Amino acid sequence: MQNLIICGGAGTRLWPISTPENPKQFLQIFQKKSLFQLTLERNSHFCERFLVILGQKQRNIAKKQANAALNTNFMLEPVGRNTAPAIGLACFSVNPEEIFLVSPADHLIKADESYKLALQKAETLAKKGNLVTFGISPTYAETGYGYIEAKGEAVLSFCEKPELAVAQSYLEAGNYLWNSGMFCFKAGVYLQELSRHAPEIFQACKAAYQNSSEGLVRMEDMLQIPKESIDYAVMEKSDKVKVVPFAGGWSDLGSFDSLFGVVNSDESVSIDSSNNLVIAEGKTVALLGVRDSIVVADGDNILVCHKGESQKVKDVCEMLAKKKKKREAGSL
């Protein structure tokens, strides 16, 4: 199997430590390793080759963080067009019989026995010509994820991010799984299904790949490719889709709240304080009478957030971007 690592990510959900220049997957906050590095490490037990597809700007940091002992290639997108094209470009670059394990670079997954079993099952199904998606057994009624309605290996439907009441009914029903963004299939099968269900993307990817050189896709070709997710372009339409449930430790780390208990808290001194998360490398942080709070500092940027509200960090980024724009307009 070859591991295709999708390394996109806007970097707004973990501001200020993640930024467009230094997105989440490259932050070395997990015992000094990044999620990208943990992904390589985890999958090196199952894959001999790695293909990393990522934004051109992140080439240097990715090459620096990659493990030199692993057989790793890079494909560079001058601009992102979502997952269906990224995976399409990657599939054109290999033998159609090659099996890809597709994994986002920014998820935290425990590489335990259940992970191993899920990968083995997925590989077997992929060999038979299926498009395999991985579904995480939900542990609570999360409203921030899409769901997969499953019946054994069969997918009955893909469900958008639900309202809370709907998420609760999914949890009770027992056969709804979180859509993980991980996949497994033969490159040729994916391209076949892409050409059938999203022929425009297929054609544009084919042309873009043919014009690319040394792993770098040209900007003008990239802009010709419609933006689309793999779920919408292929998985929701193809009749070759199977789902492999996975009940292991998984987190998409989409917010600081999801980092509680996962990364070490950094506070230097704390008095009458409890249940806080502090991420502030190289800083001295004192907490006084602070509870259920998130404090993140990087450079001259500081976030203080009540626990449970860190989903709104992207709004902070938007507001700061607007302020910056205004300031720049004012100074012209």
Add this chain to the structure above:
Amino acid sequence: MQNLIICGGAGTRLWPISTPENPKQFLQIFQKKSLFQLTLERNSHFCERFLVILGQKQRNIAKKQANAALNTNFMLEPVGRNTAPAIGLACFSVNPEEIFLVSPADHLIKADESYKLALQKAETLAKKGNLVTFGISPTYAETGYGYIEAKGEAVLSFCEKPELAVAQSYLEAGNYLWNSGMFCFKAGVYLQELSRHAPEIFQACKAAYQNSSEGLVRMEDMLQIPKESIDYAVMEKSDKVKVVPFAGGWSDLGSFDSLFGVVNSDESVSIDSSNNLVIAEGKTVALLGVRDSIVVADGDNILVCHKGESQKVKDVCEMLAKKKKKREAGSL
């Protein structure tokens, strides 16, 4: 009148913005002015000359912040010995008939009509040979200040920082005033009373002043002077003490809590947040769902504190100092 400005202060109560090198009185956080500058400005309406007594290390910052248009002299202590010696040294340097308005550099006082009237009354009493202390009409049962039990101009007793129940009884009684640390008297009268009630301090100050040159007291002389407050050495013992009540706006700014409503909050972006104080010049601070909190950042130091608990900042400083010591011992 000459204004004697006592510029001591350890700088631990407003950490991290105040430090031993940059104590509270020199922080330019009041519309870009420091408390030291505001003290000069406020008293320039009543005094023609200024004598600033301060630690040797703070000479440069004080000279930089002083208003060149004012007649200002400096007396430098290589090490602090509390207020009784500081004021004693100053009194030796002037004509015994000179009237000193003694004021700490780190209080915030509104220079309104009631301040003017209090100063006029104090000057009149000082001319008659009294040691005048200023008592602030309390607005709540503060346990962090000493109190003066008054009967008109007469002082019945000086009271230590009280327990809450005692402070409440003071507030109800109506004739207890906060001990402000401001005084007014003739230099000669202070020295006379100092020689009567604290002859050791008087003698040591006299010798230290005689050996000083260009306003700088010698270290070996300074170390001979017993440490004592003016209250304990003189005011509580002398029968020449009078009190002038002052009901104007006054704050000793002894904690970040006392800065609420006094300095501008610095937050850059704030969502679902209210009643916070942010002091973080040059930083971008985002608050998300944060209420009743204090966030202070300076350099690489960050304090997050729940409102009402900022008295404990000095404990933070102690803990950090201990940690530093331990670290240094460990690296030897």
